[in-house]
Amino acid sequence: MSTVLSARAWETVWTYRATFVQGLLNTLETAGIALVIALIIGFTLGLFSTSGHKALKAVARVYVEFFQNTPLILQVCFLYYVLAYSGMGLPVIVVGFISLGLYHGAYISEVVRSGIEAVPAGQFDAAHSQGFEYFGMMRYIILPQTVRIILPPMGNQVVSLIKNTSCLYIVGGADLIASTYNFVTGDNTAGAYGPAYLVSGLIFFVICYPLSMLAVRWEARLKKRTAARPATQTTGEEATRDE
């Protein structure tokens, strides 16, 4: 294998294409389950941090700071090796979606928090004045508005979650990056670095780019809608509001 971009290398990649497809499927499966976990954690902690309840806010804060200020790779390794050595080793894929779910849960909770905070105070006032309790208010009035606001940053979170499955290769995952790595170091396939990583990158791009574009488009639509509001809706808040 003198040249990494040789025709033979490409041929090898084509011959073993199933490896890449399987890697992609594993990546998507891990990302999918991790996303569900991250959403549950994210919405729960997002609600905690906007609840006005001191203890709940503290729980959310500590969680978020911990997971945002330590490397994901460390969290993956910790979960995998520490649990393995303490006798309750988990399959790599389980480690994968748990660690990614916990990590992105922290980021998503910040997205949810800022989304809730972006709903105008008047919406909370209106809900309280009608007699809604906290959960009814959140369910029918605040969260439906929050979801619209957070769709664009949420799209970015999904993209970054998919890309972060690559961290699992450190514990021998079966995700796309790990599969690619195994491929280029494998007995029969070693050396086809260039094509293998190009193909792997292209697959990531093809999945992630449309998601990013969707997020951008959502954001543009949202901006247009806010701009279309009649002026009376947004003016005078500070100027005429008593106290």
Place this chain on the structure above:
Amino acid sequence: MQAASSMISLDNVTKRFGSNEVLKGINLQVQAGEKLVIIGPSGSGKSTLIRLMNGLEEATSGHVSIDGHAMTHRHRAKLNREYSSMVFQQFNLYPHMTVLENLILAPMKLKGVSKEDAVKCAMENLKRVGLEEKANAYPTTLSGGQQQRIAIARALTMKSSIVFFDEPTSALDPEMVKEVLDIMEDLSKDNITMVVVTHEMGFARKVADRMIFCDGGSIVEEGTPEHFFTHPENERTKRFLSKILH
């Protein structure tokens, strides 16, 4: 017991935001069916006063009660559901719902009204504010005046015995003020309790049973519209009225 017979009762209520004392010992009784208009300059505490009545603000000391029940943060949802609605300066319609959905949400979810009955009641109230053709529109596509009329219809669809109005025309373009005031005047013929914070003196004169003038966190003067517009006593009241009446 005078307090027990009042619909709304404030007993020596104070309210602080940090070190800023916004209300300084307010005593006020509002009787069932009474139309009370609260006037006063910006920063006088009048908006806080009305927001204390439905628990949007919590008193720092003193007691607020509705029909004899203590208004606290814990009980506000239940009391508001049962007794009161509010119309806001910024309308505060739910932007993700159509007009009709805005009206029927709370009756259905909070009062267990069937969808059929809620829609029927909502359509009657939309008709009353002259906007039945907007039932399926989204609030942000409507003018400020229309949104505020919808907000009034939303309050009516709750069938509350008290309706609070917190500067309902202050955010409106001048040409839309009248359409909202006309509806409020029409409403005042119903047997509901109305508490209205406003700068609209023409409306106050026509509708109020009683007016109070707030300044510096206190009720400075109280009386009938007749009293306020013919022989106000307090110097601050006179000054305020002379400015606002030109």
